[in-house]
Amino acid sequence: MKTSRRRFTQATSVFSLLAAAGLVPAHAQQPGWNKAAFEAKSMNDALKALGGAGVAESKDIAITAPDIAENGAVVPVGVASKIPNTQAVYILVEKNPNWLAAGFNIPQGTEANVATRIKMGQTSNVLALVKANNQFFVATKEVKVTLGGCGG
Amino acid sequence: MPDPMRIRATAQPDGVDVRVLMSHEMETGQRRDSGGTLVPAHHITNVTVMHAGKVVLSAEWGPAVSKNPYMQFKFQGGKKGDEITVTWLDNKGETRTDKAVIN
Numbered sequence: 001m002k003t004s005r006r007r008f009t010q011a012t013s014v015f016s017l018l019a020a021a022g023l024v025p026a027h028a029q030q031p032g033w034n035k036a037a038f039e040a041k042s043m044n045d046a047l048k049a050l051g052g053a054g055v056a057e058s059k060d061i062a063i064t065a066p067d068i069a070e071n072g073a074v075v076p077v078g079v080a081s082k083i084p085n086t087q088a089v090y091i092l093v094e095k096n097p098n099w100l101a102a103g104f105n106i107p108q109g110t111e112a113n114v115a116t117r118i119k120m121g122q123t124s125n126v127l128a129l130v131k132a133n134n135q136f137f138v139a140t141k142e143v144k145v146t147l148g149g150c151g152g
Numbered sequence: 153m154p155d156p157m158r159i160r161a162t163a164q165p166d167g168v169d170v171r172v173l174m175s176h177e178m179e180t181g182q183r184r185d186s187g188g189t190l191v192p193a194h195h196i197t198n199v200t201v202m203h204a205g206k207v208v209l210s211a212e213w214g215p216a217v218s219k220n221p222y223m224q225f226k227f228q229g230g231k232k233g234d235e236i237t238v239t240w241l242d243n244k245g246e247t248r249t250d251k252a253v254i255n
Contacts, residue, residue: 031210031241033197038214074218093216097182101216110208110227111167117218119180 037100043127043138046092046100052136055129058083061139063128069120072145078115079128081137086112088131095124120145159252161236168230168254170201170209172223172238180215196221198241203230230254 040046047055064078079089086106092099101118112130120126123144130137155175162169174196181193195215201208208227230236232254239249 031198031200033212033243038212076222078224096216098214098216101214103212104225105210105212107207107209109206109229110225113226114209114211115222115224117222119178119216119218 034103037103038098040099041097042099043092043094046090046129047136050090050103050129050131050136052131055136055138058130058137058139061128061130061137063126063139063141064115065126065141065143067142068144068146070146072120072122072147074117075120075126075143075145076115076117077126077143078113079130081112081128081130081132083112083130083132083137086130086132087134089114090129090131091116091118092127092129093118093120093124094127095122096120099127154246154248157238157240157248157250159236159238159250161230161252161254163230163232163254164226167226167228168203168234168236169226170224170236172201172221174199174221174223174240174248176219176221176240176242178215178217178219178221182215194242194244196240196242199223200239201225201236202239203227203234203236208236 037046037049040049060082062080069075077091088105090103091101093101104114106112125140126143128139158173160171176196177194179191179194183191185191193215196213199211209225234254235251237251241247
């Protein structure tokens, strides 16, 4: 009982914080989470869920990731986009059960350069999808994985 | 109450470099425990970083982000002594907000 009341208070206070920040539409309970995108099982599905029609390869997207990752549970991946007006950066792993691992929205004044650590089930292409000027661009890098990171 | 995040924000000539280490299981929902039962998905879905009332980064994450997630980015307009806040929300509605001062 105490736990759920505390959780309710916590959720309500974060809701107010996010609402004050203008992040939560009046009717929503929580900030958006693009379920369709996170369940995409192909580039085209992910692209469609993210609102893209086509995608062009770009040499202005740099992916920083190891050629060989010893531990597939923790693979450091960085994406830097030199494309002007980059709005968002997405990291996808081709051979993971669901392609999309993470998406970052880049407001004006923030560099289109993010880094995180992701799980990779096996050796696979890592794709960096960039949305800029409402168009989509992609770059790819293969990362070999010696010990898969999806558990089980 | 989830464990606090470790946040380091450093003012550099070309912007404020922010590094965050969060404490979270990031359970994919595909792993089985020793008894063979599927462990339900429990992962951060949203991250928001604010500075001076403005969102400087927002992210949507799936379960493929590693356990105890790490994130790094850089934004302009902050200076030493300013405060930033980082908030995460997960798929069970749990949340955590931590602040850091830019140094």
